Amino acid sequence: MKKRNELLQLRVNPILCDGFGHCAELAPDLVILDEWGYPIFPDSPFSPGEKERIRSAHLAIRGCPRQALVLERLSVDTK
Ligand code: SF4
Numbered sequence: 001m002k003k004r005n006e007l008l009q010l011r012v013n014p015i016l017c018d019g020f021g022h023c024a025e026l027a028p029d030l031v032i033l034d035e036w037g038y039p040i041f042p043d044s045p046f047s048p049g050e051k052e053r054i055r056s057a058h059l060a061i062r063g064c065p066r067q068a069l070v071l072e073r074l075s076v077d078t079k
Contacts, residue, residue, distance in 0.1 A: 007045035007074045010057050014038070016068035026063045027056035045074055 010030060012023075019037040030053055031039045046053050054071075061069045 002077045002079060005076050005078045006048055007076060008048055008054065008057070009045040009072045009074050010041045010060070011070050011072055012039050013068045013070070016066045018066055018068075020065075022063055022065065023060040023069060027060035029053065030056045031060060039069075048073075 017038060021033045021037045021039070023039050024031040024033050030041055030043060032042060034040055043053070048054070057069075057071050061071060
């Protein structure tokens with residue numbers, strides 16, 4: 001029987017993002033920059049139980065000068 005699991009996913013709006021990388025300074029455990037300075041999120045999605053990552057995600061969201069980051073809730077099926 002399948003169960004539904006909730007995960008959190010940090011996402012960037014590439015149209016708003018200026019690529020200066022403040023988010024990577026604010027949340028180095030969640031955000032790295034690509035070769036052009038745009039954020040990527042190698043360890044996302046993550047569990048809502050990971051309080052430190054949630055804290056980091058909110059720091060990055062609040063610190064983004066372009067309001068380009070959002071933390072989305074995903075609902076995924078697991079076995
Ligand atoms: S802080 Fe915001 S605008 Fe700057 S690189 Fe990160 S997501 Fe883009």
